[in-house]
Amino acid sequence: MLTEQDAIRLQETLRQQVIPTDVLPAQLNIVAGVDVEYDKDSDLIAGAIVLLDYHTRETLAIATHCMQVEFPYIPGLFSFREMPVLLEAWYKLSTFPDVIICDGHGWAHPRRFGLACHLGVTLDRPTLGCGKTRLTGHFEAPAVERGSLSPLLAEDNGEHIGNVLRTQTGINPVFVSAGHKISLAAATSLVLQMTTEYRLPETTRKADQYAREALLQYKGML
DNA sequence: GCGACAG
DNA sequence: ATCTTGTCGC
Numbered sequence: 274m275l276t277e278q279d280a281i282r283l284q285e286t287l288r289q290q291v292i293p294t295d296v297l298p299a300q301l302n303i304v305a306g307v308d309v310e311y312d313k314d315s316d317l318i319a320g321a322i323v324l325l326d327y328h329t330r331e332t333l334a335i336a337t338h339c340m341q342v343e344f345p346y347i348p349g350l351f352s353f354r355e356m357p358v359l360l361e362a363w364y365k366l367s368t369f370p371d372v373i374i375c376d377g378h379g380w381a382h383p384r385r386f387g388l389a390c391h392l393g394v395t396l397d398r399p400t401l402g403c404g405k406t407r408l409t410g411h412f413e414a415p416a417v418e419r420g421s422l423s424p425l426l427a428e429d430n431g432e433h434i435g436n437v438l439r440t441q442t443g444i445n446p447v448f449v450s451a452g453h454k455i456s457l458a459a460a461t462s463l464v465l466q467m468t469t470e471y472r473l474p475e476t477t478r479k480a481d482q483y484a485r486e487a488l489l490q491y492k493g494m495l
Numbered sequence: 496g497c498g499a500c501a502g
Numbered sequence: 503a504t505c506t507t508g509t510c511g512c
Contacts, residue, residue: 309502311503318503346503348500355502377501387501408501448501502503 275344280353281384288386290394296454297399298371301327304467305370306476307362307392309355310484312492316341319488320358323479324370330467330475336365337487348408349383352391359392371399372455372463374476378402379452379460381425381435383409393453400452401460402435403474407448412437415446420465425450436461440468447472 338361379389379402393400425435435450467474
C-alpha cells in the first residue's frame with residue numbers, strides 16, 4: 274500500500290508536470306463538477322462527476338462510483354483519499370468536459386499540489402480548485418459585493434497561490450486556485466460564472482447531490 | 496513546544 | 503466528511 278512518505282514523493286514528481294497557464298478550448302462548452310460523499314458509519318464513499326452545459330447549466334451527464342476508502346485523511350494528502358473513486362467514476366463517462374471544477378484546492382496547497390492539480394495531471398485536462406475553507410496561505414477579507422476578491426498569499430514567500438472570491442454579496446467567500454492547464458485569472462472568472470444563486474458553483478452543488486444519492490442507493494443494495 | 500490543518 | 507430542522511438575527 275501507499276505510505277505517507279511515498280505519497281509525498283509522488284506529489285513532488287507529479288507537481289513538476291503541472292501546467293500553470295491556459296491550455297483551454299477557444300470556446301468552453303462543457304464544465305464538470307466533482308465531489309465525494311462519505312458514509313457516516315462505515316468507510317464507504319461515493320464519488321460523482323457531473324457534466325453541465327457551460328451556457329445553460331443544464332445537466333448533460335452523470336457518472337458515480339462507490340467503494341471503500343483506503344487512504345486516511347491527512348491534510349496535504351487529501352487527493353490520495355479521493356482520487357481513486359473519482360477516477361473510477363471518470364471511466365464511466367462517455368462524454369468529456371472542457372474543464373473540471375474540484376471541491377478542494379489546487380495550487381493553494383502547502384506543496385502546491387492539491388486535489389485539482391492531481392486530478393488535472395492524471396487526466397491531462399484543465400482543472401481548478403474551489404474550496405470552502407483555507408488550507409494554507411494568508412489573506413484579507415474581500416469586499417462584501419459579489420465578484421470582489423483578494424489574493425491568497427503563500428506563508429513563506431508571499432507567492433500569489435489563489436484568490437479569495439466572494440461569489441454572493443454578504444456571503445462567506447470561496448478559495449479558488451489553479452489546478453492544471455489553467456491560469457488563476459481564468460479559474461476565478463469561471464467559478465464566478467458557474468455561481469448563480471448560491472455560494473458554491475452549480476457544478477459542485479450538483480456533484481454533491483448525486484454523490485449523496487449514489488451512496489444511499491449503494492447502501493440500500495447491501 | 497504550540498497551533499493549524501482542503502474533505 | 504458526518505451530526506441537521508427549525509429557528510434566531512440582520
